[in-house]
Amino acid sequence: MQDNLNNQSYLQEEESIDIKKEAGYYLFFWPYFLAGVIIAMVSAFLYLKTADRIYTTSAQLQIKKPAEDAASFGTTGADEISTRIDDVSNHLPSLIELVRRRGYGIADVQVEAPSLHHVFLHLTGYELRD
Secondary structure, three states: OHHHHHHHHHHHHHHOOOHHHHHHHHHHOHHHHHHHHHHHHHHHHHHHHHOOOOOOOEEEEEEEOOOOOHHHHHOOOOOEEEEEEEOHHHHHHHHHHHHHHOOOEEEEEEEEOOOHHHHHHHHHOOOOOO
């Protein structure tokens, strides 16, 4: 009976938690946690800066010389230049502005966002089959 009482008092002592002791224990390791988070963030940033950009949007721009006849603007001819650019969000607005400042017109702009098919083809080199 005495053993049973001693066991119960021991369990009661074990269940009490010293908050200051626990907080001190976890606060001791916070610099290691913070260093781990910083290393992970820097590593992710460097990886994303150096990795191939598979998901960039591309655009095809068709530029024509200015003509007196506005109806000839939609037709193809010898006086047009076609170019393809990647990273549309950075380069397309400045390219359109440059073309307009030079007095040329833009006949056609086709913006293409990559699909799952394009990404699969880029990563594996194989076409998807039905």
